[in-house]
Amino acid sequence: MKLLLLSLQSNASLVGIKYIATNVQAHGHDVRILLAPGYLEEILASGIEGFIKEFQPDLIGISLMSIEFYPAKNITRLIKDKFDIPVVWGGLHVILKPDECIQYVDYVCSGEGENAVLALLEYLGNSHRDSIADIPNIWVNHKGVISEKPAQPEFDLDTLPIIEYLPDNFYVYKDNRIMNFADNPKLFRSLALYGGTCHMMVTTRGCPFYCGYCANAYTMKVFGKKIRKRSVANCIEELKLVRKDPYVIYINFEDDWFFSHDKEWMREFSAEYKKYINLPFMVRVFPGVLDREKLDLLRDAGLSLVIMGVQSGSDRVNFEIYNRKVKFASVEKAAEVISESGVAPYYEMITDNPYETEEDQMECISAMSRLKRPYTISLAHLTFFPGTTLTEKAIKDGIADPEAYLSRYMVKIDDTYFNKLLYLTPYIPRALINYLNRKQIDRTGIHNFLIAFLSFTVKRTIEPVVFFYVIARGLKFNIKWTVRTVTGNWKSAVAKVLFNFLGKGDMEFDQQLEVARKKMPELFEK
Numbered sequence: 001m002k003l004l005l006l007s008l009q010s011n012a013s014l015v016g017i018k019y020i021a022t023n024v025q026a027h028g029h030d031v032r033i034l035l036a037p038g039y040l041e042e043i044l045a046s047g048i049e050g051f052i053k054e055f056q057p058d059l060i061g062i063s064l065m066s067i068e069f070y071p072a073k074n075i076t077r078l079i080k081d082k083f084d085i086p087v088v089w090g091g092l093h094v095i096l097k098p099d100e101c102i103q104y105v106d107y108v109c110s111g112e113g114e115n116a117v118l119a120l121l122e123y124l125g126n127s128h129r130d131s132i133a134d135i136p137n138i139w140v141n142h143k144g145v146i147s148e149k150p151a152q153p154e155f156d157l158d159t160l161p162i163i164e165y166l167p168d169n170f171y172v173y174k175d176n177r178i179m180n181f182a183d184n185p186k187l188f189r190s191l192a193l194y195g196g197t198c199h200m201m202v203t204t205r206g207c208p209f210y211c212g213y214c215a216n217a218y219t220m221k222v223f224g225k226k227i228r229k230r231s232v233a234n235c236i237e238e239l240k241l242v243r244k245d246p247y248v249i250y251i252n253f254e255d256d257w258f259f260s261h262d263k264e265w266m267r268e269f270s271a272e273y274k275k276y277i278n279l280p281f282m283v284r285v286f287p288g289v290l291d292r293e294k295l296d297l298l299r300d301a302g303l304s305l306v307i308m309g310v311q312s313g314s315d316r317v318n319f320e321i322y323n324r325k326v327k328f329a330s331v332e333k334a335a336e337v338i339s340e341s342g343v344a345p346y347y348e349m350i351t352d353n354p355y356e357t358e359e360d361q362m363e364c365i366s367a368m369s370r371l372k373r374p375y376t377i378s379l380a381h382l383t384f385f386p387g388t389t390l391t392e393k394a395i396k397d398g399i400a401d402p403e404a405y406l407s408r409y410m411v412k413i414d415d416t417y418f419n420k421l422l423y424l425t426p427y428i429p430r431a432l433i434n435y436l437n438r439k440q441i442d443r444t445g446i447h448n449f450l451i452a453f454l455s456f457t458v459k460r461t462i463e464p465v466v467f468f469y470v471i472a473r474g475l476k477f478n479i480k481w482t483v484r485t486v487t488g489n490w491k492s493a494v495a496k497v498l499f500n501f502l503g504k505g506d507m508e509f510d511q512q513l514e515v516a517r518k519k520m521p522e523l524f525e526k
């Protein structure tokens with residue numbers, strides 16, 4: 001049987017789809033992955049049409065996060081116009097909204113896809129398409145009649161085959177041509193995140209927290225609270241394979257809770273990693289449970305950067321609005337530990353929260369200004385993902401547009417006085433932060449001018465320097481690693497500096513949607 005997996009993501013760094021592809025392939029089927037970055041055209045490009053005609057898949061699978069909902073809806077109808085091939089959707093957005101997604105497609109996968117897609121493909125090989133598939137996780141839309149299916153029981157992650165960094169069945173649609181990435185590695189590197197120097201990997205699945213804004217708070221209702229973990233041997237096997245690609249110089253562990261591994265695991269992992277892999281890497285940490293001993297073990301193995309979600313510097317916002325039970329005192333303690341270990345810190349903040357008062361915002365700024373420097377910071381809009389407790393509340397209160405999460409992400413993040421000041425906190429003197437940190441009613445023209453001026457200049461001068469210093473320090477000032485990281489990432493680094501200079505954010509996706517809204521209004525109707 002043949003399976004075509006389609007991703008509409010803007011970059012070539014895929015994880016979930018690779019797992020599905022590798023598992024289905026390991027069972028003897030022919031699989032291709034096609035990346036059509038942000039495809040949102042009115043017609044099916046002849047290149048894509050030709051590729052499907054030539055491959056003749058028995059099933060087409062489309063992967064989508066919420067941001068890809070309209071592109072997925074569009075390409076599904078274009079494929080359906082030309083081909084009589086069953087289509088299945090899966091991915092985070094489908095897990096959140098299976099009931100809505102199933103309206104546009106034959107099947108949706110409301111949970112993990114590895115076993116579900118395999119079962120569906122084999123079912124299509126054995127049964128008549130008119131019969132109704134009875135497969136865990138797979139909802140069916142049979143001529144408009146919907147059959148729901150409860151989530152599949154969990155499986156042991158070590159039973160999955162190992163995924164590759166650049167599999168040879170990975171294709172891309174570009175300039176009306178389909179190209180194989182393995183045959184065009186330069187093209188792959190131009191579309192992969194960090195210039196194709198970084199392998200993204202997950203060693204656990206699950207998150208024990210129910211933060212009110214996070215999509216995980218909903219997915220954990222589906223998958224259960226238990227965190228599933230891969231063995232050290234299984235992770236090292238993947239890394240050894242990845243290590244063969246000379247361009248990969250950095251490993252990015254995308255686990256929501258990497259620190260759920262116990263000390264024994266960390267000890268064994270660090271020893272093996274140092275021995276066989278020996279590349280710098282990054283992990284995500286949660287402030288309340290950061291363990292110094294584990295951090296030191298990882299640091300010794302090559303840990304160079306940690307991403308820590310802070311979200312807000314106000315305990316009221318974290319506890320009462322985000323249901324995130326972490327006091328800022330724990331953040332301060334964790335920041336201290338991170339700073340002492342010499343690992344580069346990157347703190348993530350959520351802004352533009354309509355429930356936040358000016359007092360909360362001021363508390364947030366002064367709390368963040370107390371953190372040990374140097375550190376770097378990223379801001380993201382509060383996004384009202386469907387199914388989360390915060391979204392339900394915001395919709396009830398008439399505050400959130402239930403559709404906004406489909407399009408609003410990074411754009412115009414530094415529009416407000418508060419966001420600008422928050423972004424500046426790691427870089428300007430604390431006395432200046434205190435002077436600028438005040439309510440709107442107490443601000444004068446001087447405050448507004450200073451914020452605009454500092455925001456413009458700091459982004460173009462101090463920020464890149466601090467960023468570079470923090471990264472080099474995280475890499476223990478190892479010249480070889482620093483040079484390799486910088487040269488490997490020079491395109492993203494230059495793009496960041498350039499975008500900072502031009503004062504541009506990640507606008508492309510929103511603009512594309514606007515154009516599509518004008519050209520294809522019917523696509524945006526319910």
Ligand code: B12
Nearest residue numbers: 010014015016061062063065066090091092109112113254
């Ligand atoms: C790694 C990661 C990325 C990577 C790679 C994503 C990828 N496509 O593989 C990168 C860095 C590219 C990324 C980017 C973004 N991400 Co991200 N990312 C993650 C993260 C941390 C882990 C995902 C992962 O690898 N999980 C492990 C794999 C095995 O699971 P999976 O991807 O869900 O895939 C399984 C199922 O979903 C299903 N499945 C997936 N595809 C398909 C397809 C078919 C046909 C079927 C049947 C099943 C199926 O089967 C898979 C295997 O079991 C999650 C957090 C999380 N815990 O999920 C956020 C997360 C998915 N990201 C999120 C967001 C918001 C983004 C961005 C929009 C951020 C931004 N502001 O730019 C961008 C969007 C990029 C784009 N579309 O252009 C949100 C999504 C929320 C939502 N409602 O969509 C999450 C949930 C984070 C969060 N807690 O809010 N991300």
